[in-house]
Amino acid sequence: MDFAPLLGKANFWAYFFIMLTGLYGMAVKRNLVKKIIGLGIFQTAIMLFYVSIGSKEGATIPILTAADAAGRGGIDAAAYINPLPHVLMLTAIVVSVATLGVALALTLRLWRRYGTLEEDEILARLRGDPGGEACTPRS
Amino acid sequence: MIQEINAAILLLLMVCAVAALQVRDLMGAAILFGAYSFLMCLQWVSLGAVDVGFTEATIGAGVSSALFFAAIFRTTRRTKD
Numbered sequence: 544m545d546f547a548p549l550l551g552k553a554n555f556w557a558y559f560f561i562m563l564t565g566l567y568g569m570a571v572k573r574n575l576v577k578k579i580i581g582l583g584i585f586q587t588a589i590m591l592f593y594v595s596i597g598s599k600e601g602a603t604i605p606i607l608t609a610a611d612a613a614g615r616g617g618i619d620a621a622a623y624i625n626p627l628p629h630v631l632m633l634t635a636i637v638v639s640v641a642t643l644g645v646a647l648a649l650t651l652r653l654w655r656r657y658g659t660l661e662e663d664e665i666l667a668r669l670r671g672d673p674g675g676e677a678c679t680p681r682s
Numbered sequence: 683m684i685q686e687i688n689a690a691i692l693l694l695l696m697v698c699a700v701a702a703l704q705v706r707d708l709m710g711a712a713i714l715f716g717a718y719s720f721l722m723c724l725q726w727v728s729l730g731a732v733d734v735g736f737t738e739a740t741i742g743a744g745v746s747s748a749l750f751f752a753a754i755f756r757t758t759r760r761t762k763d
Contacts, residue, residue, distance in 0.1 A: 553685075554729075557692040561699050568703040574761040576708050576754065580715050583746065584699050587722050590734070598729045624730040632734050640741045640749075647753040654757045660708075661762055 554595035562588035573662045575650045579643065586639045590632040597625035688728050695721045708759045712750035719743040 565588055568581020605623040650660065657665050698721060702714035719742030726735035 553689050553692050557696060560696050564696070564699045564703065572703060573763055574708070576750070576757075577703060577711065577761060577763065580702050580711055580750075583715060583742075584702070584718065587719070587738075587742070591722070591725065594726060594729050594731045594734060597731070602730065604730050604732055629731045629734050632731070633737055636734065636737050636741050640745055643746055643749055647749055651753060651756060660757055 554591060554598075558588055558592045558595065561591065564588075575653065575660045575662060576647075578662070579646045579650070582646065583639065583643060586635065586642075590635055593628040593632050593635075597628035599624050684728060688725070691721055691725050691728065695725065706761060706763075708754045708761050709751075711761075712747060712754060715750065716743050716747035719746060 562585060565581045565583075565585030568584060569578050570581075572578055572581060602624045603622055605626040607618065653665060654660060657668050659665060659668075695718060698714050698718040702711050702718055705711050705714060719738060723735050723738040723743060726732070726738055
């Protein structure tokens, strides 16, 4: 069996899997730090998708090189990887570290107030049940 | 050749992503998330996005891990899931 077409799309298969893993982490995990890790995984999956769109088989890094005497080199737009998704994802990385910092600061604040990082215990405390048994039972 | 390396990095990426969410120790989860970020940086370089690659290496694997460590040292390593 020829696996070449499947391998060529490997980035997109991995993108699906990693994005859904991040979504699972954000939605199902009850620990706040685990949720933040899931958020980071989700963000990187989106970046993987965008950069994979811009990549091209056999193309080079988009850097301007000097043309030689025969006129080869120089600007050759067809041989370049599309740099526009790279620039967009550069911004996304900076935004991701900013959201990470804010999320961890909020987590520290919740820890100082409630003494726990588990979301269900914090919710139970908010509802005025110190035992923490009012929430749904853990599987 | 580059495609095999690409596939190996993607496989390790998926393993690291699942392990970072499943391990029952927050410090281990933060370290696995740093490894995940570094593998993602290798993936950027293999895709030809070198600028994204070094930004991910410094910010994703460096600063994010440091922020996670600082937060975990100030709180707790224990987690229920």
